[in-house]
Structures are given as C-alpha cells and as structure tokens.
Amino acid sequence: MLTVDRIDLFYGAAQALRSVSIKAETGRILTVLGRNGVGKSSLLRAIVGQHMVASGAIRWNDHDVTRLPSHLRARSGFGYVPQGREIFPLLTVRENLMTGFAALKRAERVIDDEIFSLFPVLNDMLGRRGGDLSGGQQQQLAIARALVTKPKLLILDEPTEGIQPSIIKDIGRALVHLRRRGDMAILVVEQYFEWARDICDDYAVMDRGAVVLAGTREAMNEADVRGRMTV
Numbered sequence: 001m002l003t004v005d006r007i008d009l010f011y012g013a014a015q016a017l018r019s020v021s022i023k024a025e026t027g028r029i030l031t032v033l034g035r036n037g038v039g040k041s042s043l044l045r046a047i048v049g050q051h052m053v054a055s056g057a058i059r060w061n062d063h064d065v066t067r068l069p070s071h072l073r074a075r076s077g078f079g080y081v082p083q084g085r086e087i088f089p090l091l092t093v094r095e096n097l098m099t100g101f102a103a104l105k106r107a108e109r110v111i112d113d114e115i116f117s118l119f120p121v122l123n124d125m126l127g128r129r130g131g132d133l134s135g136g137q138q139q140q141l142a143i144a145r146a147l148v149t150k151p152k153l154l155i156l157d158e159p160t161e162g163i164q165p166s167i168i169k170d171i172g173r174a175l176v177h178l179r180r181r182g183d184m185a186i187l188v189v190e191q192y193f194e195w196a197r198d199i200c201d202d203y204a205v206m207d208r209g210a211v212v213l214a215g216t217r218e219a220m221n222e223a224d225v226r227g228r229m230t231v
C-alpha cells in the first residue's frame with residue numbers, strides 16, 4: 001500500500017500541496033480528481049520523487065521513501081505515466097518500450113505478451129517511430145512502457161487527456177484488467193469524472209492544494225464531487 005501522510009510541497013514561496021494524505025491499496029484503483037492547477041500533478045511528482053516534499057511522509061509497504069531519489073522508487077516498483085506522455089519521438093515503439101528495462105535486472109528484461117494483449121496496436125507498430133503514432137497510440141505506448149518495468153504501483157497523470165473515446169475505453173479496460181490481477185496499486189489523476197468514477201474503487205478530490213473529499217466509490221456523493229470539479 002502507498003501511504004501519503006500529510007505532505008506539504010512548495011515551488012519557491014508558493015505552496016502547491018497542503019497537508020495532503022491519500023492511500024492507494026494493492027488490488028484497487030484510486031482516482032484523484034480536481035480542476036486544473038489544484039495540485040494533482042504536484043502530488044504525483046512528490047510520490048515519484050521528482051519534487052521533494054517540505055514535510056510529511058511517503059511510505060510504500062511500510063518503507064519510508066520520502067527522501068529516496070526517483071530512480072530508486074522506480075526500482076522499488078513505482079511506474080509513472082506522466083502528463084503529456086513523454087515518449088521518445090525518434091525511437092521506435094520497441095525502443096521506447098525497452099527504455100523501461102533500465103529499472104530491471106537482466107533476466108527480467110522481456111516485454112510480456114500481456115502488454116500486447118492489452119494494447120495490440122503496439123505489436124503492429126513495433127518498428128514505427130514513437131513520433132509517428134497518434135496521441136491515443138502514444139498514450140497506450142506510455143502506459144505499456146510503464147508496465148514493462150513490472151510496477152507494483154502504477155501512477156497515471158490524466159491518461160484520457162486529448163484522446164479519442166475508443167482509446168479512452170481501451171485504457172479503462174486495461175486498468176480494470178490490471179486491478180483484477182490483484183498485485184498492483186493503481187493511482188490515476190483525472191479530470192474526466194464519469195470515466196474515473198466508473199473504473200475507481202476509491203477517490204479523492206483536491207482543491208487549492210488540499211484533499212477536500214475522499215472515500216470509496218460506493219460512498220461517493222456525486223453532486224459534491226462534481227461541485228468541486230466545475231469552475
């Protein structure tokens with residue numbers, strides 16, 4: 001389980017996170033919802049170690065990772081799909097996937113067939129350059145690249161942003177499949193409420209750097225959540 005315990009994060013004098021606490025459990029999907037600029041990406045950057053927190057703690061299965069550099073968090077099982085995908089445009093699809101090998105021991109450096117069964121289009125395009133793929137295909141590649149690292153915690157920043165509906169559905173199906181496997185905690189930041197609601201087990205809503213609502217999907221009051229998400 002990932003436990004984020006009352007973290008504060010600053011950019012210079014500006015405070016982006018205010019005593020934020022969340023928990024992401026193995027075998028469940030947690031979605032973090034909120035408007036633009038409320039701190040969702042900052043929370044993910046704190047979790048993966050791209051920006052150090054000023055106070056509070058981040059724990060993964062009882063190990064304190066608060067001060068661990070990001071490459072060691074990757075090695076301990078954090079897979080991150082950043083906003084904007086950040087795939088390498090001049091590398092082929094296969095080469096993009098192989099960049100995920102860096103966090104793995106030599107014997108583990110294989111691309112599981114499961115990844116291609118989740119995203120068959122990637123198998124058909126292994127020799128194509130990443131930059132030649134559509135936005136939706138690039139998003140699938142970014143998720144697949146994270147899966148190559150065999151993550152125990154999969155973290156996605158707005159995976160539906162700018163993507164066509166059929167691929168949004170495929171991504172949802174893939175996350176639900178991975179949840180069902182039961183060996184991964186999934187944390188997904190979203191602004192697309194209905195999609196996130198349908199796939200999640202737990203949710204948290206952020207506003208102005210703080211978590212303002214949280215709970216299980218069954219106990220969610222949709223009107224309250226929507227009220228926090230409209231401008």
Ligand SMILES: Nc1ncnc2c1ncn2[C@@H]1O[C@H](COP(=O)(O)OP(=O)(O)OP(=O)(O)O)[C@@H](O)[C@H]1O
Binds near residue numbers: 016
């Ligand atoms: N590198 C940075 N330097 C200074 N301020 C930043 C930086 N990154 C984000 N911020 C500010 O921190 C606040 C939270 O931004 P963040 O990107 O975490 O929000 P968000 O909810 O993910 O929004 P979006 O959906 O637009 O990505 C915003 O006010 C933003 O302007």
